[in-house]
Amino acid sequence: MSENVIIIGAGCAGYTAAIYTARANLTPLVITGSQIGGQLTTTTEVENFPGFPEGIMGPDLMFRMQEQAEKFGTRFAYEDVISVIKDESTGLFTIKTSSQEYQSKTVIVATGASARYPDIEGEEKLIGHGLTACATCDGAFYRDVPVAVVGGGDSACEEAAFLTRFASKVYLIHRRDTLRASRIMAERTLANEKITPVWNSVISGYITDDKGEVDGAILTDTRTGATSELPLKCVFMAIGHTPNSSFLGDLVDRDSAGYIMRTPGLMATKTPGLFAAGDVADPHYRQAISSAGMGCSAAIEAERYIMGH
Ligand SMILES: Cc1cc2nc3c(=O)[nH]c(=O)nc-3n(C[C@H](O)[C@H](O)[C@H](O)COP(=O)(O)OP(=O)(O)OC[C@H]3O[C@@H](n4cnc5c(N)ncnc54)[C@H](O)[C@@H]3O)c2cc1C
Numbered sequence: 066m067s068e069n070v071i072i073i074g075a076g077c078a079g080y081t082a083a084i085y086t087a088r089a090n091l092t093p094l095v096i097t098g099s100q101i102g103g104q105l106t107t108t109t110e111v112e113n114f115p116g117f118p119e120g121i122m123g124p125d126l127m128f129r130m131q132e133q134a135e136k137f138g139t140r141f142a143y144e145d146v147i148s149v150i151k152d153e154s155t156g157l158f159t160i161k162t163s164s165q166e167y168q169s170k171t172v173i174v175a176t177g178a179s180a181r182y183p184d185i186e187g188e189e190k191l192i193g194h195g196l197t198a199c200a201t202c203d204g205a206f207y208r209d210v211p212v213a214v215v216g217g218g219d220s221a222c223e224e225a226a227f228l229t230r231f232a233s234k235v236y237l238i239h240r241r242d243t244l245r246a247s248r249i250m251a252e253r254t255l256a257n258e259k260i261t262p263v264w265n266s267v268i269s270g271y272i273t274d275d276k277g278e279v280d281g282a283i284l285t286d287t288r289t290g291a292t293s294e295l296p297l298k299c300v301f302m303a304i305g306h307t308p309n310s311s312f313l314g315d316l317v318d319r320d321s322a323g324y325i326m327r328t329p330g331l332m333a334t335k336t337p338g339l340f341a342a343g344d345v346a347d348p349h350y351r352q353a354i355s356s357a358g359m360g361c362s363a364a365i366e367a368e369r370y371i372m373g374h
Contacts, residue, residue: 067168068094070367071160073146074175074309076103077353078343080130081360082173082367087137089368094169095134096142096162102127103177104344105353108193112205114353126353142167146176146312151336156374158338170374171338171367174317174325175360176309178344178351182302183215183268191271195279198302200224201352207299209233213282215268216303222246222254224303229259236295238263240287268300308345317341324348332363338374340366 070086072079075097086093105111105123112120135141144162149172151158160167180198182188188196197203200214204227212232214225217239228235237244237254242264244251254260265287272281272294281296308323316336318326325334325346332340342363343356 067157067170068092069169069371070094070171070173070364071096071158071167071169072173072175073149073160074098074103074177074343074345075101075131075141076127076175076177076343076356077105077130078175078177078345078356078360078363079103079173080127080134081357082175082342082364083134083139083360084130084137085361085364086173086367087134087139089364091368091371092138092140094140094142094167096144096146096160096167098145098176100177101143102131108197108202110206111202111353113202148312148314149174149316149339150314151316151338156338171340171370173332173360173363173367174310174313174334174339174341174345175343175356175363176345177356178306178308178324178347180302181305181307183304185268185270187271190277191273191279194277195273195299196271196302197299198306199351200227200301200303203299203301204228204231207232210298211236211296212299212301213238213263213268213295213297214301214303215239216305217241217244217246218303218305219246219250220305221303222250224301225254225260226257228301229257232259235260236263236297237261238266238268238282238284240267241265263295271300272296306344306351310341310345313339320348322348332359332366338367338370 069091108123213236269285270283274280325341340363342359
């Protein structure tokens with residue numbers, strides 16, 4: 066028997082799609098992958114999700130979303146999807162995990178995008194403790210203290226400019242001696258008095274305080290190999306994201322950075338019945354609330370697709 070909707074991913078987009086499709090009586094199945102609750106389970110306080118004026122811990126918010134989806138009859142399979150194919154003659158999708166195969170009339174892909182980190186020793190433990198990849202999310206926690214952005218592209222420049230609203234000083238650490246951001250963005254960044262470029266440098270280690278929070282970075286000069294210490298309270302990585310969509314093969318088109326391309330204004334992809342929501346299809350915002358919004362839209366589009374077929 067085929068499912069109506071299979072939602073791949075259990076983050077803000079996946080859970081919201083589940084709430085909507087469950088309330089539409091489509092009895093969705095969510096295949097969660099290994100990170101149940103998604104990226105927000107890796108952070109502490111979330112202050113910008115509407116409805117929580119006092120803030121809410123990331124894992125608590127995601128647990129509440131899961132509970133809400135369950136309340137309306139969502140089912141969960143705690144597995145990783147390894148491939149999705151569509152049978153054009155039946156119009157059904159086959160979703161394969163390591164242990165079984167499912168069939169579904171529609172699929173909502175909500176698998177997120179993983180921020181890239183350079184693989185420095187001890188890094189994993191510091192994510193959320195002075196190491197992050199989201200200035201919009203965490204910038205406001207670092208007021209009147211020095212911080213750094215790592216990267217040299219447009220995103221790094223945008224993050225650095227945003228952080229000047231809070232931090233006492235923003236170091237822009239880049240492995241080369243020129244930015245690869247667009248010219249106007251590079252000029253604006255270098256003209257900003259609060260931003261200090263640190264050229265030809267990479268972070269090779271972190272200094273932590275007695276609470277385990279970042280207290281400084283160890284820099285290595287990419288030309289000489291010489292090391293130095295830079296006191297700071299938070300490092301914002303801006304070296305790109307990897308959207309998690311490789312298991313979809315050619316069912317979707319991707320932009321140059323790997324994000325799933327959607328029909329403009331919709332969550333539909335080039336394959337009828339396959340929808341994409343959240344960070345995996347969003348090179349611009351990558352926020353909890355925007356992902357949730359996309360999950361809602363994808364659910365409504367999936368429901369209409371089923372009604373029309
Ligand atoms: C440290 C940190 C702090 C953040 N703080 C904030 C904040 O304060 N405010 C804010 O708005 N945003 C914040 N964000 C961003 C926010 O977490 C994301 O925008 C949001 O989680 C994206 O939701 P999503 O549902 O698209 O994907 P994700 O949350 O990334 O969820 C992806 C889901 O897909 C699953 N998955 C992946 N691959 C597979 C597969 N092959 N098969 C099955 N399942 C799969 C994963 O297991 C996971 O359940 C933060 C992010 C991080 C990393």
